[in-house]
Amino acid sequence: MSAVIAPDKAPSRANVMPDTPGWARWANDHRKWLFAAPAMAFVAALIIFPLGWTIYLSLTDSSGSVRAESEFIGFRNYIDVLTDTDRFWPAVGRTAAFTGVALLFEVVLGMAIALLLWRPFKGEKWVRVAILLPLVATPVAVGMMWRLIFDPNIGLANQALGWIGIGPQPWLAGQHTALPTTIFIDIWQWTPMVVLILLAGLTSLSEEPQEAAMIDGASPWQRFRHVTLPLLMPTVIVAVLLRGIDALKTFDILYATKGRGGGSFNEVETLNVYAYGLSFDYNEYGLSSTVLILFFLIIIGSMWALTSRRKKEARR
Amino acid sequence: MTLSACGGGGDSGASDTVRVTLVNHVWTENIRKVIPQFEQETGLKVEVTQLGEDQLSDQYNVKLNAGSRDIDVMMYRPLQEGRLFAENGYLADLTDKAEGSADFDFADFQETPVGATSHEDKLVGVPIITEQQVLYYRKDLLEKSGFTAPPATLDELKAQATKIQADNPGVAGFVARTGKAAAVTQFSSFLYSFGGDFVDASGKAAVNTPAAKQAYAFYGGLLRENGPANVSTDMSWSEAMAIFTQGQAAFYPEANSLYKNATDPAKSKVSETVGFAPMPAGPAGSKPYNIPSWGLAVNESSENQDNAWKFIEWAAGKAQTLEQQKAGVPGARTSVWENPEGISTYPADMADAITVSLANGVGHDRPVVERVAQAREIVGQPIVDAITGGDAAASAETANEAFQKFLDDEAR
Numbered sequence: 001m002s003a004v005i006a007p008d009k010a011p012s013r014a015n016v017m018p019d020t021p022g023w024a025r026w027a028n029d030h031r032k033w034l035f036a037a038p039a040m041a042f043v044a045a046l047i048i049f050p051l052g053w054t055i056y057l058s059l060t061d062s063s064g065s066v067r068a069e070s071e072f073i074g075f076r077n078y079i080d081v082l083t084d085t086d087r088f089w090p091a092v093g094r095t096a097a098f099t100g101v102a103l104l105f106e107v108v109l110g111m112a113i114a115l116l117l118w119r120p121f122k123g124e125k126w127v128r129v130a131i132l133l134p135l136v137a138t139p140v141a142v143g144m145m146w147r148l149i150f151d152p153n154i155g156l157a158n159q160a161l162g163w164i165g166i167g168p169q170p171w172l173a174g175q176h177t178a179l180p181t182t183i184f185i186d187i188w189q190w191t192p193m194v195v196l197i198l199l200a201g202l203t204s205l206s207e208e209p210q211e212a213a214m215i216d217g218a219s220p221w222q223r224f225r226h227v228t229l230p231l232l233m234p235t236v237i238v239a240v241l242l243r244g245i246d247a248l249k250t251f252d253i254l255y256a257t258k259g260r261g262g263g264s265f266n267e268v269e270t271l272n273v274y275a276y277g278l279s280f281d282y283n284e285y286g287l288s289s290t291v292l293i294l295f296f297l298i299i300i301g302s303m304w305a306l307t308s309r310r311k312k313e314a315r316r
Numbered sequence: 317m318t319l320s321a322c323g324g325g326g327d328s329g330a331s332d333t334v335r336v337t338l339v340n341h342v343w344t345e346n347i348r349k350v351i352p353q354f355e356q357e358t359g360l361k362v363e364v365t366q367l368g369e370d371q372l373s374d375q376y377n378v379k380l381n382a383g384s385r386d387i388d389v390m391m392y393r394p395l396q397e398g399r400l401f402a403e404n405g406y407l408a409d410l411t412d413k414a415e416g417s418a419d420f421d422f423a424d425f426q427e428t429p430v431g432a433t434s435h436e437d438k439l440v441g442v443p444i445i446t447e448q449q450v451l452y453y454r455k456d457l458l459e460k461s462g463f464t465a466p467p468a469t470l471d472e473l474k475a476q477a478t479k480i481q482a483d484n485p486g487v488a489g490f491v492a493r494t495g496k497a498a499a500v501t502q503f504s505s506f507l508y509s510f511g512g513d514f515v516d517a518s519g520k521a522a523v524n525t526p527a528a529k530q531a532y533a534f535y536g537g538l539l540r541e542n543g544p545a546n547v548s549t550d551m552s553w554s555e556a557m558a559i560f561t562q563g564q565a566a567f568y569p570e571a572n573s574l575y576k577n578a579t580d581p582a583k584s585k586v587s588e589t590v591g592f593a594p595m596p597a598g599p600a601g602s603k604p605y606n607i608p609s610w611g612l613a614v615n616e617s618s619e620n621q622d623n624a625w626k627f628i629e630w631a632a633g634k635a636q637t638l639e640q641q642k643a644g645v646p647g648a649r650t651s652v653w654e655n656p657e658g659i660s661t662y663p664a665d666m667a668d669a670i671t672v673s674l675a676n677g678v679g680h681d682r683p684v685v686e687r688v689a690q691a692r693e694i695v696g697q698p699i700v701d702a703i704t705g706g707d708a709a710a711s712a713e714t715a716n717e718a719f720q721k722f723l724d725d726e727a728r
Binding site: 064065066067068152153154158168169170172173174175258259260261263264265279280281282283 | 370373374377380381382383400403404406494495496497544545546547548549550552559562564686687689690693696700704
């Protein structure tokens, strides 16, 4: 730590201005910390305290009421949760499936759309606005809208299928179709964000490598594969990082479409939905905190994996 | 009485503003219209927060847990969260206040609802809305298929639903709640009518008895074979009611307190042709539930408890209860049920159905435990398994095991 601060401290202002009072000198020497203090207090109050409290709760058998007496039980909750193949591990699986599939489609689709929008064309502005529309809607409203569209009996989706001669599908109502349907809704809503990020990355790329490749006679695919994509990689990783964390903790779309517990068979119950149910339906605050801490670790872990890859990319 | 209110009683933090949290319900709509009268009479100001059922429940979980003082009066579900709240000391003891008020006439309340709002011999809430299960049906469809009367037994219900479905393509014979937890309350009347209950006389889990297995298979079978196409397993009353009021189903078992949704032409396409019948009889007779669905309580952490009680005294008083019942919300006061005016506005067949329910009704419509939400999910699993064509009997065995474990766990 001191090694980092040392260069800053070395040309101490005290030598430059010998007449300044002691406190001012101290403040001057520590100004980095002084300026950061309000922000650090803010972080402590709003992030570290809740996190610490959650960790504490996860080590107790707190249930019924947070104010009720609870017993410190060490890691028993963690053992219970990690050996729970009924709700916890399926929820982990669904969280991974939801995030993985949604992310894959969003990045591939997002890349395709961004490439289409890259070069100027007529009516470009209108197309961009239309593509960004899903992004500005509230996820809960989006969930409710799709729930109506996907209603198996009176919804628009099945009527539309009827026009082209396909039988009605259960969509959100089906035990095995619900999760894919919610993934579709997530893709619908969040692909525009990926488009936005990638488009920003594309427009900031310099033209020379493209021109050089063109002169060398590279095909459009070759240019994309060997010039555009490598140059764009840092931006792609930013998009994957932002969207990935967001998708991992999706709650509103799932809650608005399938309600508490993710449906009668817990068919869309991800970690977030499970933790919510544990605290708000079962009043199991200890267990819920445990799930949230594990979830937190999963998010930190995936973030770390992605950022270390990003650093590797940057070094190349 | 009128002026003493301004003094704020003996509470140290008393305020002239009573903060009341209410759920989206016909009762709430009705009471909000007359709150200005109460404010004028007492000089108090009433601040209403109105929320949906799930949001209300979440809000209580957060605020009561934190010992929040900004709720004085709370509308709550005695059978759903009453025991949990009372165990945690969230609800103020209203016994003395209720018994001490001559105008309030506490003895006028029906015994079963009061039982549900009491905890360890203390009154912790006042029941304001009661519910009984009745059968909603379509008179025109019955007539078209040649039936002269609604089904008196569950076998007849199945037969009529099947015939009507065959006669009217696109119309389901039967619709009901299908969500794992949501369906439990409506299913309970079927369970009782087959002779079962969630817990037996000795307090043991009883959802694997032959009666319970039959009830699960029957309820699930009706929905699978006679329900709407592609039936979802997430339906609560609003989805099921929508299918019924869109004219897409012949029979629908539901709480009577929701009947205005079916008879109001603005909300229902079948308002002209809807009829009401008592719960059809099973092997054990017709045994619908008869429960208090909502009550009013005072937040133990509130510093404004005296004024909070004044609001309850008025809102659950004789005059308001009569007005509410005339507007379609069944109350818990004997005097109002005995008063011909009290049921004058009900459809005649609805009033008859309620009379049957009041006579044979069972006082709970879900397991009577502390963690109700969890218990409902356990005992509701065989319902959805039966709907989706699974083995209801096997599922009932699994559920029973889990439910017994749950009961043991809660008894500790």
